[in-house]
Amino acid sequence: MAYDPNNIFARILRGEIPCRKVYEDDFALAFHDINPKAPVHVLVIPKAPYVSLDDFTREAPAELIAGFVRAVGAVARQLGLEDKGYRLLSNIGRDGGQEVPHLHVHLFGGRTLGRMIPDAD
């Protein structure tokens, strides 16, 4: 899938749409999810055009991959979650339920999060 430069997270990166920013460095931007599923629900995105983790792990330079993963950890520590813990999730493609085609990692925390994934119907 080709990267769509008009996806909503690309527009947030360009400053065309506001976000509730949590963290920013050279590699990543983190902001609160507009429809939170936990007391803490933050999205961490790379500052580069990758559709998903599949695309990112095939194409991205090592420096960006390292910087992005470090940023995810830094966001969690900035939010004070490292002791109690938290959950990371990245939806990829159709079966993953990905809605926004710019790589993002969901960071959930602030309560006991329960089962990892609901049972199938």
Ligand code: AMP
């Ligand atoms: P996914 O299904 O993994 O693609 O998740 C996309 C996430 O982006 C959802 O949790 C949405 O609530 C969130 N979202 C969509 N638009 C915005 C926005 N403008 N600001 C913050 N979060 C958003």
